[in-house]
Amino acid sequence: MSSPRDELLxxxxxxxxxxxxxxxxxxAPGMKCTLSTRGxxxxxxxxxxxxxxRLWQLDKRAKDLTDGMSVFPAKTSPxxxxxxxxxxxxGKAVETFLAEVLEGKSGRRGFRKGIFTTLAYFVAHESxxxxxxxxxxxxxxNNPDKDARYxxxxxxxx
Numbered sequence: 001m002s003s004p005r006d007e008l009l010x011x012x013x014x015x016x017x018x019x020x021x022x023x024x025x026x027x028a029p030g031m032k033c034t035l036s037t038r039g040x041x042x043x044x045x046x047x048x049x050x051x052x053x054r055l056w057q058l059d060k061r062a063k064d065l066t067d068g069m070s071v072f073p074a075k076t077s078p079x080x081x082x083x084x085x086x087x088x089x090x091g092k093a094v095e096t097f098l099a100e101v102l103e104g105k106s107g108r109r110g111f112r113k114g115i116f117t118t119l120a121y122f123v124a125h126e127s128x129x130x131x132x133x134x135x136x137x138x139x140x141x142n143n144p145d146k147d148a149r150y151x152x153x154x155x156x157x158x
Contacts, residue, residue, distance in 0.1 A: 005102050008119055012098055015123045016091040018152050022130060022144065023047060023080055023087075025151075030142030032077060035135070039075070043136055046129045047083045048072035053125060054090040058097055062108050065093040094122060 002010070026043060034042040041049060052071040059066055069089060072078055078086070098119060101110045110118035130152065137143050151157075 005099070008102065008115065009095060009099060011123070012091075012095055012119060014155050015126060016087070016095075018155075019047070019050065019087055019091075019126060019130070020084060021148065021151055022133065023083055025144035025148030026080075026133075026137065027142050027144070028080075030137050030140065030144075031080065033136050033140040033142055035139055041075075042077050043133050044077040044079070044083065045072075045075070046133050046136075047087065048076055048078050050126050050129055051083070051086045051090045054094055054122070057122070058090075058093055061110065062093075062097045062100065065097055069093070 031044040032042050034040055034045075049072075055066050055069055055071050069086075072086070097108065098110075098115065100108045101115050101118065111121060134143075134149070143149070
């Protein structure tokens with residue numbers, strides 16, 4: 001049987017795999033799509049925002065884990081490759097952070113309500129943006145294929 005620590009970290013890893021699966025499934029023109037009429041983020045910009053929020057949260061809670069990492073500038077539309085690389089690095093940093101909070105490492109603090117609430121924040125924020133991304137893609141005619149749309153909900157296999 002796995003420990004609560006293992007389960008918490010696996011939940012984060014699954015969230016991370018779903019993000020990368022979605023990036024891979026989006027048709028190239030879909031990355032530039034937006035529903036904003038006021039110059040808001042395109043799909044690639046929303047993924048960049050996920051990375052940026054990870055770094056902003058880590059800067060407040062475990063600054064050393066962001067050493068050498070940088071946020072994407074506002075209005076940036078990174079490539080899939082840039083996004084995969086950035087999300088890979090920031091995802092690993094969040095995983096390390098969660099593990100170190102669980103281990104009681106000095107200088108690490110999650111949300112006041114505990115480590116599971118901290119994980120829930122990260123996953124809820126990223127899920128919110130995945131929903132926005134999927135709506136944008138659907139409305140713009142750039143939907144990922146049906147298998148990918150179902151795969152993002154099949155957490156037992158991811």
